[in-house]
Amino acid sequence: MSAQDKYARYQRQIQLKEFGKGAQDKLLNAKVLVIGAGGLGCPALQYLAAAGIGRIGIVDFDRVELSNLHRQILYTIDDIGLFKAEIAAKKLRLLNPEISIDAYQYAINTNNALELISNYDLVIDGSDNFPTRYLVNDACVILNKPMVYGAVVRFEGQVGVFNLETKDTKQKANYRDLFPLPPDSGSIPSCNEAGVLGVIPGIIGTMQATEAIKIITRIGNPLSNKIVSYNALNNSFYDFEIRPAMLTKVEFPKNKPEFLAFDYALHCDPSAGRHQISVLDFNALRSREPLNIIDVREYGEIPGVHEFEHVKIPFSIFKEEMKRLTPERTFIVFCTSGKRSAQAVQILKNTFATCTAYSLEGGIENWKKNSDL
Helix, strand or coil, X not given: CCHHHHHHCCHXXXXXXXXXXXXXXXXXXXXXXXXXXXXXXXXXXXXXXXXXXXXXXXXXXXXXXXXXXXXXXXXXXXXXXXXXHHHHHHHHHHHCCCCEEEEEXXXXXXXXXXXXXXXXXXXXXXXXXXXXXXXXXXXXXXXXXXXXEEEEEECEXXXXXXXXXXXXXXXXXXXXXXXXXXXXXXXXXXXXXXXXXXXXXXXXXXXXXXXXXXXXXXXXXXXXXXXXXXECCCCEEEEEECCCCCCCCXXXXXXXXXXXXXXXXXXXXXXXXXXXXXXXXXXXXXXXXXXXXXXXXXXXCCCCCCCCCCEECCHHHHHHHHHHCCCCCEEEEECCCCHHHHHHHHHHHHHCCCCCEEEECCHHHHHHHHCCC
């Protein structure tokens, strides 16, 4: 490929006097890891690929659901039931075949996070839960990698940059300086619970991509140690600074051995695991007594389940439809991986105070792999 052809795709940004070929070369040589290919990850990934980031990593274990499509516009109805990382990588390669795309079709955890992140220059966190946010943050701190933070709910979103020292900041704040300790379980609703206007992740995810480009090319002033918050209802922006705090009273991993031994689910929710049931115990229990077995996946999700009787109540309508259930029998709730079912169990516990309810550990995929049936 000639030098002219190499730059033709990016001509409109190269012609910016603050940018030029030097900045484009930095993008082409850069490596960015995006955690989550959902509401935030989709727009961030599209604009990073279009801008010419040389290598992009996508970490996501989830599948496309119908309820994703109003905000995750990288996908179509034909992608329902397919793995997000795989589909995102395929479509980004069509968008820009001149860059490398790595798809990691599994959840990021303490066993793989340090190795994954060490291969990239910076991380965009598009996760939607506190255990993953704290895990990614701590890994970035240990590895000294900048992290671009984003969060959305209802009509609002936030974006910021952590673990990046600039000539102006001189210090590096991280996510724990914003939230030293995880909030109480259930005190901050997720998008699944509170909802989100579809365009909000698009706005925030695009801003995350912008910050990544600024950090890589060293143009402008990144949002280092700063949070920008956007409210769509009144079209308002406000920002505030984050200062590094003395976290002497907070236990968190500061090196690789501590990180590998840290339990982020327990850290963010001391009751985590209390209401889970293993594949072995589930099989034994359903052979002994009648159960309320509930599938909270959306319609069309795979794999299908024909091995035992159950009812389907998609998580998107679970709060409304669960009222017709009777709590005399033990509830066993499952989804693909165990995340939504754990939330559904908490809803059941809040509604039927004395009920017995468990989330199938690892979800139906784990059951399919490990059941003796």
